[in-house]
Amino acid sequence: MKSLTIIILAFSLAVLSCKDVSLTGVANDTIYLRQNGVDMPIRVFGNIESDKMILVVHGGPGGNAIVYRDKYVVKNVETEYCMIYWDQRYAGGSQGYGGETNISAFRDDLKKVIQLLKSKYGQNKKIFVFGHSWGGFVAPYFLIDGDNQNLAAGWIQVDGAHDYNLNDSLTHAMLIEVGNQQIALNNNVSSWQPIVDYCNSHTYNENYNVAATLNSYAHQAEGLMSDVQFSGSILPPFNNFTPYTSHSMNGMASGINEIDRPTYNENIGKSLYKVTIPTLLLWGKYDFVCPKGLMTDIVNKIGSTDVTTKIFDYSGHSPMMNEPEAFWTEVMNWISTH
Amino acid sequence: MRILYILIASLFTTSLFSQVDNKLANTGIKVSYQGAVFYPGFRLGIERPYKIKKKERIFKSFTWTVYKERYLTYNLGTYFHKSFHSNVFLFSEWQIRRQSNFGVFYEIAPGLGFSRTFLPPTFTIDDNGSSKKVLFAGNFYGLSCFSATFGVNLHSLNSVPVKVYWKTSVIALVPYNSLFYYRPTIEFGIVYCNSKFWQAKPKVKHKTKNYSPSEKPE
Numbered sequence: 001m002k003s004l005t006i007i008i009l010a011f012s013l014a015v016l017s018c019k020d021v022s023l024t025g026v027a028n029d030t031i032y033l034r035q036n037g038v039d040m041p042i043r044v045f046g047n048i049e050s051d052k053m054i055l056v057v058h059g060g061p062g063g064n065a066i067v068y069r070d071k072y073v074v075k076n077v078e079t080e081y082c083m084i085y086w087d088q089r090y091a092g093g094s095q096g097y098g099g100e101t102n103i104s105a106f107r108d109d110l111k112k113v114i115q116l117l118k119s120k121y122g123q124n125k126k127i128f129v130f131g132h133s134w135g136g137f138v139a140p141y142f143l144i145d146g147d148n149q150n151l152a153a154g155w156i157q158v159d160g161a162h163d164y165n166l167n168d169s170l171t172h173a174m175l176i177e178v179g180n181q182q183i184a185l186n187n188n189v190s191s192w193q194p195i196v197d198y199c200n201s202h203t204y205n206e207n208y209n210v211a212a213t214l215n216s217y218a219h220q221a222e223g224l225m226s227d228v229q230f231s232g233s234i235l236p237p238f239n240n241f242t243p244y245t246s247h248s249m250n251g252m253a254s255g256i257n258e259i260d261r262p263t264y265n266e267n268i269g270k271s272l273y274k275v276t277i278p279t280l281l282l283w284g285k286y287d288f289v290c291p292k293g294l295m296t297d298i299v300n301k302i303g304s305t306d307v308t309t310k311i312f313d314y315s316g317h318s319p320m321m322n323e324p325e326a327f328w329t330e331v332m333n334w335i336s337t338h
Numbered sequence: 339m340r341i342l343y344i345l346i347a348s349l350f351t352t353s354l355f356s357q358v359d360n361k362l363a364n365t366g367i368k369v370s371y372q373g374a375v376f377y378p379g380f381r382l383g384i385e386r387p388y389k390i391k392k393k394e395r396i397f398k399s400f401t402w403t404v405y406k407e408r409y410l411t412y413n414l415g416t417y418f419h420k421s422f423h424s425n426v427f428l429f430s431e432w433q434i435r436r437q438s439n440f441g442v443f444y445e446i447a448p449g450l451g452f453s454r455t456f457l458p459p460t461f462t463i464d465d466n467g468s469s470k471k472v473l474f475a476g477n478f479y480g481l482s483c484f485s486a487t488f489g490v491n492l493h494s495l496n497s498v499p500v501k502v503y504w505k506t507s508v509i510a511l512v513p514y515n516s517l518f519y520y521r522p523t524i525e526f527g528i529v530y531c532n533s534k535f536w537q538a539k540p541k542v543k544h545k546t547k548n549y550s551p552s553e554k555p556e
Contacts, residue, residue: 020471022460030421034459039457039514043421090515093422095455095476098516110417112463119469158372236431243374245520253517 022048023122027082030241032131033121034205035112036041037099039262042113043085044121045069046078047164052126052335053117054156055084057110060128062254064092064247068132072324080332084127088138090254093242101257103266110142114151128335133290137263140298144271154278154305154338156331159290159317162272163297164263168211170291171218172204178221178288188224195221197303208261216287220246222316223288229314229322231235272301279307284315284322308334342496363387363534366501370527372415378427385409385433385529387540394546403441409433417523420458427481427509428454435487441494443501447482452510453554462467479511485525493531501529 021029021044029044043066044053054077058065065085077083087093088106099105115128129152131139141163143149161167179196183189195217202210222228279302283292292311299307310330315322368383389408394401411431418424429451437443460475489503505525511519 030458032457032475034460034462034475039460039475039477041421041458060413094515095423095457095519096515097513115463115467116461116469117462119467243419243521245522246422249517249519250515253515257516 020098023121024049026102028080032175033086033109033116033117034096034267035089035099035109036105038089038094038096038109040089040094040109040113041087041242044082044117045074045085046082046292047080048082048121050081051122051124052083052128052153053082053121054128054130054331054335055086055114055117056089057086057129057131057135057139058091059089059135060251060254061106061134061252061259062091063087063134064242064250066092066241067073068320070321070324072328073320077328077332081335084113084117085240086110090259091247091250093246094250095246101259103259103262106138106259107142107145107148111140111148111151118151126338127151128154128156128330129337130156130158131160132158133161133318134260136290136294137162137164137260137268140268140272140275141266143277144268144274149275149277152277154280154335156280156282156334157295157298158282158319159284159287161263161290162268162294164260164266165205166209166269166297167290167294168204168214170293171214171288172199173290174288175199175214175217175221178225182224186304187226191220191224201223210257215241217291219317220301221288221298222286225316226318227314228284228286255285269301273299273303276303276305278330278338279304281307281309282319282330283309283311283316285311285313285317286316289317306338344502363390363500363538363540363542364531364533365538366529366531367535368411368413368527368529369375370503370505370525372417372507372523372525372527374417374419374521374523377419378467378549379415379523381413381415381525381527383411383413383415384536385411386536386538388538390540391543392545394544396546396548396550398550404439404444405435405437407433407437407443409435409517411449414453419443423455423457425455425511425516429453429481429483431483431485433487437491437494439494441501443487443489443491443503445485445487445489447483447485449481449485451483452482453479453481454477455511467512473506479514479519481509481511483509499531499533501531503527503529 025050027044032039056065056068129139176199179192182192281295283295312323313318319327364437366385370381372379372381387409391406393404416426429449430448431449433447435445457474457475460472461469485505485507487503487505491501507523510518510520
């Protein structure tokens, strides 16, 4: 009995004394945040001593963060700054029984993620909230709430969907305008014609299914634009972080739960005046999914006086994948001055 | 001559039956490596036959024997996926096996059980922003699985009471974020059968069909 007690004590001590995070050098950590019945992975890679962290709020809903960790980022960004890849609930490698699906849960999760990072890595860490696509809804939704923006050193918005109604109207208009131009130029007519016909026969705000179809056509349209670059060499390295099966099932659960449906009732635009932290807005010229009119809307409504904008001429919805060098140079230069 | 042939054939098959029957009827202890490509794990288990159906087809120059076997298995499995989760699971399978008189077998097996995952360092955050580590963080899930196996019963060929097998499975954890999580695995293992260990008494049925030329219908 005595030896059993000693073994249990030794085992518990070993577990408790394990180092959970890196405080110096290059971080290569995985920790989980348990919040309202969900365990969400947070992967921390890069130069921890820079004291600057770029927190990726990924797209989707139901996407995953680790897909942003491509070869370019590993080689060039993580050597300068610390990258944080957080998988949201119902996304990527998140585990548990499901929990809350309301969008306010995502906002609360983001707050807890930042608090956890500061708690484990130091309160002095500057955290830049990097929202892309659906993450571009979650990020400002978080920033306009209470005094949340005090937790962030800056906001980087990349082709984000802060206003779903405006987003759909812009997508609808852009598909018709660019579609007609492309048909007139005799470019991919057989692909463009059904898109234009669909848009002409539906209004953008008809219902949720029309919005989903517009989103699908927007992705398709980007692939039809010859100016949009894609560099295969930046594909993510093989990773052993999360199994593909978890990504796919969480993506499916996210879709079934229609997580972004309530966003149509949230008008973030009217509260953007509250955001006073430094802001960097980055957009792809050929983004049909979240057209650049959304960037203009933020510029017109934000309260911050420190706003930088940049359009990438050879990019669509994901400029970090279309023009990685230009994109990350812009991000790193901006962070170096903030 | 015809009677002599049938007698020889039946003598041969009876001797094989009694020989293999003993080898089939034992409880086996299973040990295997189980992994999902890069993520290692292992399984320990017991397989116990409860029903064996022997089908013989007697031809002119040989006898073909097939054993249809049913087993219940009880297993403990685990795999390690460092930055995702490690999993320990207990489950039972219903094995449906076909084995030839050469010892080659294949089987399918649905199974049910439960699992407990173990996560990397996990924290909660209270309202003041303070973090607290969750000890042994992880979750209990229901587990279902389905597998297909190919193997050889070496006992049919020599005196070693061992079976070797290769198995592909899909494990599903439920409820997992309101749906389920599935994980394909591959497994290489051996089954050691010892007649003294938890003696099995399977129900044995025997069916013979004679295809020797003289017995064929006109």
